[in-house]
Amino acid sequence: DQQVKQNSPSLSVQEGRISILNCDYTNSMFDYFLWYKKYPAEGPTFLISISSIKDKNEDGRFTVFLNKSAKHLSLHIVPSQPGDSAVYFCAASAKYGGATNKLIFGTGTLLAVQP
Amino acid sequence: NAGVTQTPKFRILKIGQSMTLQCAQDMNHNYMYWYRQDPGMGLKLIYYSVGAGITDKGEVPNGYNVSRSTTEDFPLRLELAAPSQTSVYFCASRGGQEIFYGYTFGSGTRLTVV
Numbered sequence: 001d002q003q004v005k006q007n008s009p010s011l012s013v014q015e016g017r018i019s020i021l022n023c024d025y026t027n028s029m030f031d032y033f034l035w036y037k038k039y040p041a042e043g044p045t046f047l048i049s050i051s052s053i054k055d056k057n058e059d060g061r062f063t064v065f066l067n068k069s070a071k072h073l074s075l076h077i078v079p080s081q082p083g084d085s086a087v088y089f090c091a092a093s094a095k096y097g098g099a100t101n102k103l104i105f106g107t108g109t110l111l112a113v114q115p
Numbered sequence: 116n117a118g119v120t121q122t123p124k125f126r127i128l129k130i131g132q133s134m135t136l137q138c139a140q141d142m143n144h145n146y147m148y149w150y151r152q153d154p155g156m157g158l159k160l161i162y163y164s165v166g167a168g169i170t171d172k173g174e175v176p177n178g179y180n181v182s183r184s185t186t187e188d189f190p191l192r193l194e195l196a197a198p199s200q201t202s203v204y205f206c207a208s209r210g211g212q213e214i215f216y217g218y219t220f221g222s223g224t225r226l227t228v229v
Contacts, residue, residue, distance in 0.1 A: 004157070032214045043119070043205050044158070046217030089157065093214045101214045102148070102173065105157035 003027050004092050006106035013113050019077040021109050023090030026071065032093040034103065035064060035075045037086045044089060048075070080113045087111075117141050121206050121221035128196040128228045136191040136224050138206030146209045147189040148218065149173075149181065151202040158205060164189055196228045 005024045013019045023033075031052050036044035050057040050064045050073070057064050063076045077084055090106040122137045140147065145166045150158040160173030164183040178200060180192040189208075193200060203225050207218040 009155075034214075034217050036217070036220075041222070043121075043207075043220030043222045045220070049215050049217060051215060102160055102163065103158075103214075103218065105150075105159075107155060107157045 002107075004090055004104050004106040006090055006109050008109050009107070010110040010112070013080045013111065015082055015113055015115050016079045019075075019080045019084065019111055019113065021075040021077075021088050021090075021111065023073050023075075023106055024071060025073075025092050027092070027094060028068075028071070030092040030094055030104075032101075033064070033066060033073050034091045034093070035062075036089040036091060036105075037084075038089060038108070039086050047088075077111075080111075082113050082115050085111055085113045119206055119208055119219050119221035121204075121224050123224060124222070125225050126227070128193075128226065130196060130198065130228060132196050133192070133194050134196070134226075136193070136204055136206075136226075138189045138191065138221060139187050140189075140206075140208040140219070141187065142208065142210065142219065143186060144208035144210045144219075145186070146211075147183065148207045149179075149189070149191045150205045150207065151175065152205065152223075153202050161191065161204075193226075198228050200226065201228045202226060 034049040035047040038044045066073045087108045089108045091103040093101045119140045148163045149161040159175045162181040164170045206221045209218045
């Protein structure tokens with residue numbers, strides 16, 4: 001049961017343009033949503049997050065939008081740079097075992113920013 | 116500040132062998148996690164710990180064991196390795212702050228079972 005889905009395995013964008021990465025979820029009880037960036041042979045790096053009570057969070061070139069009615073979130077990168085080329089994971093936070101949050105990850109989207 | 120350190124980075128095991136994947140963090144974080152990532156898949160939670168002496172199962176615990184004798188260390192033990200355990204393993208940690216600030220991940224251990 002895939003509770004967090006990233007339906008686009010890959011995305012190619014020109015340098016300077018906007019990159020939009022999408023994520024859908026099924027569980028309305030998720031309380032936080034996070035985006036991670038991963039380069040080859042490295043661990044995921046936290047990028048940006050949003051609380052389920054917000055609909056937008058912005059940090060520099062990165063903005064995350066949350067549409068709770070559609071159970072959909074997206075990450076916008078403006079302007080895109082070649083160094084943004086990486087795999088991007090969407091993750092959602094849920095209470096687990098009643099005591100702590102756990103992150104449920106999507107399958108990732110490989111972003112390639114072309115110079 | 117090293118963050119989360121995982122050793123080894125690579126390992127090849129034969130079927131039936133055992134090994135321990137090491138994970139250490141120097142941030143005094145209470146919460147620690149073990150994930151595995153299979154090709155084309157997201158990260159799946161194996162085990163987690165909310166503090167020294169306290170561990171619990173995640174989504175895919177079969178074939179693994181953990182211990183948490185100190186705040187810093189959270190080793191993952193594989194007993195009787197099987198080809199299905201070929202994967203990349205990531206250890207992560209977070210402090211008592213809200214999940215809003217995310218986890219800190221190690222760089223991973225790539226394990227192949229042949």
